[in-house]
Amino acid sequence: MADKPWYQQTTDELFANLDTQEQGLTEATVKERREKYGENKLAAKRQTTLLEKFIAQFKDFMIIVLIVAALIAGATGELVDALIILAVVILNAVFGVFQESKAEDAINSLREMAAPVAHVERNGQVITVKSDELVPGDIVHLEAGDIVPADIRLLTANVMKVEEAALTGESVPVNKTSDVLAEDDLALGDRSNLVYMTANITTGRGTGVVVATGMKTEVGQIAGMIEDTAETKTPLQENLNQLGKWLTALILAIAALVFVIGMVRGEETLVNMLLTAISLAVAAIPEGLPAIVTITLALGTQRMAKRHALIRKLPAVETLGSTDIIASDKTGTLTQNKMTVEQLYENGQLVDAKQQQVDLTDPIALAMVLNNDGKFTDDGLTGDPTETALIQYYLDQGEPAAATISNNKRVAEIPFDSERKLMSTFNEDQDGNVTQYVKGAPDQLLKRVDRISLNGEVRSMTDADKQQILTTNHQLATQALRVLAFAYKPVDTVPTDLSSETAEQHLIFIGLIAMIDPERPEVAQAVVEAHEAGIRPIMITGDHRDTATAIAKRLGILDKNSTDDQVITGAELDKLSDDQFDQSVDQYAVYARVAPEHKVRIVNAWQKRGKVVAMTGDGVNDAPALKAADIGVGMGITGTEVSKGASDMVLADDNFSTIVVAVEEGRKVFANIQKALQYLLSANIGEVLTLFVMTLLGWQILAPVQILWINLVTDTFPAIALGLEPAEPNIMKRKPRGRSSNFFSGGVFGNVIYQGALEGLITLGVYGLSLKFPVHTSAQLAHADALTMAFATLGLIQLFHAFNSKSIHDSIFKVGLFKNRSLNWAILTAFLLLAVTIVVPGFNTVFHLTELNVLQWGTVFGAGILMIAIVEIVKLIQRQFEK
16 A cells, blocks of 8 residues: 555555545445455454364374274274274374364454454544454544554554553553654564554553554464464474384384295195284284373373463473473563562662662652552552552552552643653642652653752752763663653642643752563573573563563573674564574574564574474464464463463463473473383384294294284283383483484384394293293193293283383383382283283183193293393493493
């Protein structure tokens, strides 16, 4: 519509470009424009049905493998195994549907934030319409308490302040003006003559012309970014997919080879060898892995919920453990989003406000409380955060601020305006004395004072006094503190001329007050812990460069002696090409004055480096980046529904340090999944190797029912119990494993191979030993005993190996052999189920097994103990090599 930005256009240019006028649009024009631009609301994508969501869950490769495994198990007659596998598949699908439905709430919440009604000029009259009926060119009236219904260029602004932290990250309401702005490429937060959809008018009133509606608004563009941002696959999901493909190819190849060898030897029938090959494939696929992963993650979410970290998507638990970068919003996340008095300059001295007890009868105290529009309500203090901070300062000291305000009635005022940057009130005490109190920008106030109050005495102000005040103001400003100057003047009566030029002169200076949106007290320690864990915290904020830098230094995100080249603004970022930024992204620790698209760009740049990125935030402006990040972390208390809906995890206490707790839990979850995987795959390799060598040597091989029973009994309970192992002591001293790592990292792959081979060799050794030293003279009974001992050894050795899997590298005696009670009970239960097939009459017939004597059982248990002993020796050698 326009050749130059809305903020640079005059009223005449706006009216010409938007084809409107001061009296507003006619109904006919409104109807035409509604047909052209559509309704003033955020577009909705077609919502997928529950059935469509459910069917989509079965496109995952590992799920397809499991369905095939279930069909194969059913074909061999093992219906129980088939039903268990299918139950796992359906459970995963149901949970996936639930996750997807919750994620759609992000856009729906964004739509609900729009203002319900608007006061608009139509045909020269002010009428109230639904906000979705607005069109570009409408003239809208705004006042305190309103939600801005569209993007609006202000035509008039009377003491207007707007709270737009959710959109820009600005920590306090910003002053708005109707003046034309001449600068080019202004950041969103610096466009002071524009107000945006979903922002709140906190004080004042004004009128404006609608320049954008619906998806063309700034918040609409964010909604579009959320819709267009692709969901990133978590490292866990990528690892499971890769593992599933790799295992399937390998297992099918081995099963085919076993079938061919068996047929070439000619000692087994076609049907038997086919069943054996199929059973081998089913046994080798760790069909329990998805269930074990889901259960381990679910248990992790329960532990995290008790510590105020609410997980919306299960894989997020594990993703946190691999996090390299935590990109955090400042306002409301690292800071309290609450202005607080921090420094006082009074009587020529700068003091810490928290350590200074101020008498409410002092002039500066009266000025702070009486020159103040903050209100006491049932919900607490309301009003401009700067003014409520001044009152709260006295409430915190137990001073009766409300009584003082009521005893000093305001009889007149000169409101604040953005040009002179001052506010004056005239207050009459109970004795009828009137005092003028003034507050505002220090440089402006000093132009109007000629006296100074020091220790209760008033004298003329000298140039030295002014210079000291200006130096102190500069010192505070460089710390990103918001500084207000205060003055007063006794008057006989309220002046008839309440102009600044007349009334705000010959004032008495009484002091400076410095405020800031302070950092959360626990964050600095959380930053230290993150650094120790090899995680880099960075700050991304819509606030000003100086403010962001100061807070970052106070938190330890920036070193106190760091240079400015670690800080970059959104405008500076725009000047960098994607290639330039990708190469220099690790240089920056603080991003100031950024827009939503910048946040997504920052997240993407780190991801291109192969880093796993967690993004925290609480505003609408954070939602696209929260969705783009590997894990989005929303704020439960101060966060908008939009940001929470786009997040993978929500902090119920808005406590940044909870993220560090979540990282530790994530690392523990991944470590426990690795332990379960090492246990499962080494057991499966042991089974495969045993069958393969038996087939190769022409020995009698384990029957399909025997293989499936071992697989079912030993895979389930112990593997799930390994997911309950406590965190190892040094888990938060390790570097993040990052995106390039997988389940086989850290020596797990080598362990799986040698431990699986060891299980197979020991089982084959027991089989051979039984044949060499048979209990029975009959060859048939001797082979039956040997097969039974191989069956018992293969099952029992896996249960013993569960103890080995309690730690990848540490000795089981260091981590505690029986410390995990769940594992103890799981192994005992699995052993009883295994033993039943041998010792209980009837069962051993079904499973083609014979009863064993004490010596044979002793040999089986000896094999299990040998497994533990050999693995302990290998672990010791591995630890020595690491040293």
